[in-house]
């Protein structure tokens with residue numbers, strides 16, 4: 634049973650804070666309109682290690698694995714990471730601009746980082762996500778949409794950067810996620 638989340642001053646209550654230096658300000662008068670879903674694992678398809686957090690904090694030891702060499706010098710982040718256990722990590726305040734989408738376009742509007750929230754699921758393009766990750770993601774999105782009512786759009790990284798990116802990948806079950814989200818919202822209305 635996932636307890637509903639609340640957001641105070643851009644911080645998701647109950648998330649573990651792992652601050653990333655990889656952010657800047659959103660352009661002035663920019664409202665959050667989009668939530669971008671990603672997957673990440675370092676190295677790919679290996680889970681339960683500290684490397685994602687280290688990567689987002691620019692303290693990944695690039696000598697640990699050959700794949701890490703390809704990440705050298707990259708400065709990226711996401712607002713949230715949802716681990717396989719369902720634990721949520723917050724790396725960037727929602728009010729700030731995290732560096733997750735890169736060059737991107739949504740419905741003709743470029744620079745998704747300006748007006749989106751980025752959520753990484755610990756996962757890969759070739760592995761099913763954990764049921765708890767869907768539950769937590771749905772509750773998190775419900776909390777975000779309650780706090781930022783314009784954030785009605787949901788997209789995958791592959792939707793906003795289709796030539797460069799494949800995540801959240803074929804194993805991300807959009808229908809299941811949307812059904813959970815709808816259920817949570819209608820439950821909230823009847824309470």
Ligand SMILES: [Zn+2]
Nearest residue numbers: 671672790800
């Ligand atoms: Zn991504």
